[in-house]
Amino acid sequence: MEYTALHKLLWLLNAFTLTTQELVKLNVRPKITAECGKQVTLNCDVSSSPNGLSIKHMAWIQNQTSLCSVDEEGKIKPHSRTDFHCEYKHGQLSLIFKRVRPLESGNSKPYTCKLQSNRGASNAKTIVVVQECCWSFEGVWNEGHPTCTFRHVYPDGDVHWFHGSHNLSDGSVKQHTTKQVDNGWLTIHSYLEHNLSGVSYNCSLKSTASGRYIASSLVENPDLHAQRVRAQVHTTRARNGVGSQRPMWTFFFVLISLALTQN
Template identity: 50%
Template sequence: DWSQDVQLCSVNEKGDLSTNNVSTDFHCKYQEGQLTLVLHRALPLKSGNSSRYACKLRSNQGTLHGYTTVQLQECCGRVESSLSSRGPNCTFSNVYPDGDVHWFQGSQNLSDGSVSQSTAKSVDNGWLTIYSWLTISGQETRSDVPYNCSLKSPMSDKYIASSLVPKLIPIKGKSQEQSTPSRAASQKTRTTVLFVLVSSLFAWK
């Protein structure tokens, strides 16, 4: 059987598999005399759920057991980026164990201090969220050269995630989109007034 503080799953002498449904983060399978524990979602060790997993074999000759600890590799679950009038920004979510954000514009590395870069980090259940942004002038924001944010892991010194920042929507186009509901509302108001006038005319007759 497999256990972590409580029993997770076991197989009896007939080969019947039973699972303790204490969580949906795992499932067990039994094939050719081998009981396998499959984890769907493993948390970082700092989350507090870092107890060792125990595997036990019971037979008429006694009991054998072994322990193992799940160690996550460097990873980044999701990256989102956007461009505003103040500059580009990126959010790296579900990062482990840590990372440094490097900014590029085309082939130019902007993390050399030539552009003001800010970074904020937060931790939730052992996972790290890294938010980084550049403060640039409006002229640089309108540049046709795209921005790219990349996350470098301190473990391997390699980039594990990156995102190409989408271009800023032109202000003119945005104004046209915002003005459309106003014209519709104005037309609706004129229709309502016309209906009231016609109703009043019939009532007067």
């Protein structure tokens, strides 16, 4: 009889403990899709009733490294990194990246929000998926070759060259392309061993992830550009009447000559 009563008492205590622990839950978005280079915010909310809840410690953690934490007084612990900051208000801890990078992306690098309170402990995970992008690109004429550079590329891309409507990346023209990784970003540099006149070149970056073009730049031969500028100047002068001044002076000279002859 005593054993049965003790057993029931222990069962009730365990059930009570589980019930109180279930009251402490964290709300996070399990997956966040972000545009690379843009601001992204990871919010962690305590979903249980605030009545009687005392938060002792709350933190955002990645790879067992604490990125952002608050103590029982709600004070944020300072950190040395400058690429993000933390905000805390009424049971919500936010981790805010100013410009999200590929280093913050992927299923293998989840972010975990952890909570310790008088009602038990809890945790929740989220992942950040950074979309494909190319921050900057330029096309120039360098040492007689059309050249393009794509910077801050993610995740990867292939350079396709066009001369007018003709795709030169079919192997008919030799191109040199190099790729360099720096702090999670990719820089792609490409140039052609080709110099055709007539129309401009176009270099386009095709994403290996989606198969779509994410950046494009026009590359023009400087000689062709100079010819085009001269043609535009000539056309403008003709429209403004600059080219018709000589015939007008000739007409006035003929009139003056006739007048003198009659006198």
